Amino acid sequence: MVQYGGDEVSALVIDIGASTLRAGYAGDDAPKAIIPTTYGFIPQSTGADVTMADAGPEGETEPPKAESTLYIGQHGPSVWRADMQIGNPVVDGMINDFKPIPSLITHALRDVMRCNPEEHPVLLTEPAWNSVANRERMAEIMFEEFNVPAFYIANTGVLNAFAAGKGSALVIDIGNSTASVTPVVDGFVLRKGLVYSALPQLVQAHAKHTLVMPSHNHPQIQLLPHQLISNKTPVEPGQAPRFTIREDRLARTSPSLMTYYESREVDEWGQSVAGVLDQGWNDQAAAARHARHYEFPTGFNTLFGPERYQVGELFFTHSRELAASNPHLPRTIPTLISQALAACDPDMRQVLMGNVVLSGGGSLFAGLAERLNNELSRNFPHVKIHAPGNPVERRYGGWLGGSILASLGTFHQLWISKEEWNEHGKAIVGQRCK
Amino acid sequence: MSSGVAVNSECLDTFQELKLGKKLKYIIYAVSKDKTEIVVVKTSKSADYDEFIADLPEDDCRWAVYDFEFEKEGGGKRNKICFYSWAPDDAKIKAKMLFASSKDALRRALVGIAAEIQGTDYSEVAYESVLDKVSRGN
Numbered sequence: 001m002v003q004y005g006g007d008e009v010s011a012l013v014i015d016i017g018a019s020t021l022r023a024g025y026a027g028d029d030a031p032k033a034i035i036p037t038t039y040g041f042i043p044q045s046t047g048a049d050v051t052m053a054d055a056g057p058e059g060e061t062e063p064p065k066a067e068s069t070l071y072i073g074q075h076g077p078s079v080w081r082a083d084m085q086i087g088n089p090v091v092d093g094m095i096n097d098f099k100p101i102p103s104l105i106t107h108a109l110r111d112v113m114r115c116n117p118e119e120h121p122v123l124l125t126e127p128a129w130n131s132v133a134n135r136e137r138m139a140e141i142m143f144e145e146f147n148v149p150a151f152y153i154a155n156t157g158v159l160n161a162f163a164a165g166k167g168s169a170l171v172i173d174i175g176n177s178t179a180s181v182t183p184v185v186d187g188f189v190l191r192k193g194l195v196y197s198a199l200p201q202l203v204q205a206h207a208k209h210t211l212v213m214p215s216h217n218h219p220q221i222q223l224l225p226h227q228l229i230s231n232k233t234p235v236e237p238g239q240a241p242r243f244t245i246r247e248d249r250l251a252r253t254s255p256s257l258m259t260y261y262e263s264r265e266v267d268e269w270g271q272s273v274a275g276v277l278d279q280g281w282n283d284q285a286a287a288a289r290h291a292r293h294y295e296f297p298t299g300f301n302t303l304f305g306p307e308r309y310q311v312g313e314l315f316f317t318h319s320r321e322l323a324a325s326n327p328h329l330p331r332t333i334p335t336l337i338s339q340a341l342a343a344c345d346p347d348m349r350q351v352l353m354g355n356v357v358l359s360g361g362g363s364l365f366a367g368l369a370e371r372l373n374n375e376l377s378r379n380f381p382h383v384k385i386h387a388p389g390n391p392v393e394r395r396y397g398g399w400l401g402g403s404i405l406a407s408l409g410t411f412h413q414l415w416i417s418k419e420e421w422n423e424h425g426k427a428i429v430g431q432r433c434k
Numbered sequence: 435m436s437s438g439v440a441v442n443s444e445c446l447d448t449f450q451e452l453k454l455g456k457k458l459k460y461i462i463y464a465v466s467k468d469k470t471e472i473v474v475v476k477t478s479k480s481a482d483y484d485e486f487i488a489d490l491p492e493d494d495c496r497w498a499v500y501d502f503e504f505e506k507e508g509g510g511k512r513n514k515i516c517f518y519s520w521a522p523d524d525a526k527i528k529a530k531m532l533f534a535s536s537k538d539a540l541r542r543a544l545v546g547i548a549a550e551i552q553g554t555d556y557s558e559v560a561y562e563s564v565l566d567k568v569s570r571g572n
Contacts, residue, residue, distance in 0.1 A: 029527075154435055155435065158435050159435075161534065162435075162530070162531050162534035162535050163527055163530060163531050163534075164521075164530060164534075165495060165521025165522075165525060165529075165530030165531070165533060165534050165554065166519075166521065166530075166534055166552060166554075167519060167534050167537050167538070167552065168552055186538060186541075187435060187436070187534070187535070187537070187538055351552065354552075354558070355552060355554070384554065384555075384558075386523070386554070393527065400527065401531055404527065404528050404531035404532070405435070405437065405531060405535060408437050408438070408439070408469060408532065408535075409468075409469060409470065410437055410438035410439045410440070410469065410470055411437055411438050412438070413438045414436070414438050433435070434435065
């Protein structure tokens with residue numbers, strides 16, 4: 001049992017997001033282990049070889065059976081394996097399937113960080129909309145399966161606000177699958193003002209559409225990952241690519257793995273090429289920007305002009321045609337903000353707008369912070385956006401906040417110890433971690 | 435969620451002195467060096483607002499209580515005790531986290547605060563912005 005004496009607790013901090021799981025030592029300024037939350041598994045077949053037809057329609061994967069091996073970490077889903085399918089336990093920012101969670105945490109702590117969780121208190125983060133059952137399940141996993149000496153679960157919204165030095169703030173967190181707006185007042189989440197939507201997924205789908213559909217300045221682009229390409233020869237921009245596909249592999253690539261690889265290619269394209277105009281959509285402004293060059297794994301390369309800004313525009317506005325064709329579009333960032341504010345006290349709104357905290361990997365989208373500032377300044381008299389310039393701080397803001405909190409000597413008294421867990425059971429989680 | 439940092443009893447005594455004694459103008463609070471409790475760093479009787487602002491460092495966090503005096507339009511002099519949370523952008527992230535998560539303990543201990551100011555740059559704690567805030571309401 002660890003003695004909570006001085007400032008040396010060597011606690012561990014774990015932050016589970018939709019794209020990556022971050023783990024590291026409290027007090028560090030960046031997580032030691034960053035592994036994909038997505039994992040691979042090969043379904044246990046009953047005799048006959050599994051073929052493509054058995055794998056089910058695209059996007060649907062059967063949950064792995066308990067006995068099948070999970071492929072996790074850097075050598076997990078990104079390494080091609082015959083018939084491997086892809087799973088991800090996080091849906092809408094919340095853990096939806098707890099089965100792979102112990103394996104993911106074990107990999108991060110034991111294989112990557114090489115530490116024994118039985119010797120370290122563990123602080124976990126959770127989204128503001130996490131359910132009671134979910135956080136209790138998490139505590140159970142940590143105490144019963146990992147035998148941790150102490151545990152705490154903290155809200156990412158509050159951690160982000162605190163890490164920016166604010167007790168009250170409007171936290172805008174744009175992740176890989178979910179964008180959320182969380183009003184934090186005096187260190188507590190204002191639940192009625194909490195809103196989130198699957199906006200990043202829409203942006204990604206649009207980006208994929210832009211690439212896959214032939215347009216006036218590029219043909220249909222094949223989003224094949226390098227894992228499926230055996231060789232290629234350089235071609236001039238805009239020319240058809242010359243490459244040899246690995247037919248042997250292609251035949252045994254499951255639809256879910258293909259979808260995962262494609263989304264990774266789209267993400268990569270988005271991160272290097274896509275952006276958002278800082279003053280709102282304007283055809284001329286978009287055309288006036290420099291076109292950017294990008295090369296896909298197939299060798300196809302071309303210049304992307306205004307279309308790279310249309311992708312980012314979706315964070316802020318949905319075109320009329322798009323809104324008409326789909327009434328259930330994920331809400332845009334300005335809509336989320338106004339809905340969050342509408343639920344808050346009028347006196348509070350001004351304070352919140354003066355203390356906007358931007359966080360999450362998706363917020364690093366080129367030009368997003370400037371655009372947000374312009375949009376908000378138009379509607380509110382005093383707007384101040386706190387957006388850390390350091391990408392690590394922005395991407396892992398929640399983890400970083402947890403890291404500092406858990407490293408404080410005085411925080412020891414708040415940990416739920418193993419003894420308390422044994423004595424009080426699940427109820428203590430809700431009492432202690434508010 | 436809080437950091438568990440305690441409030442030294444001196445913090446309260448000094449606050450009572452300001453509230454009831456009417457001699458002190460402002461108090462500056464901070465977390466002690468060993469990061470275990472909140473202590474008083476400075477008290478002052480100076481009515482010069484600029485002097486108070488100068489006590490808020492550019493690159494570190496502080497809390498402050500200021501006895502704000504102003505003329506109400508057509509209604510004579512008023513006094514309001516303001517609580518300041520000072521967390522400038524240039525402060526270290528560790529200090530920001532520590533102060534933000536400890537604030538509640540101090541804030542709850544002080545009874546009789548009329549307004550709260552959350553400041554990250556000098557414009558937010560400037561005399562005019564605070565005046566604007568306190569003169570609203572009543």
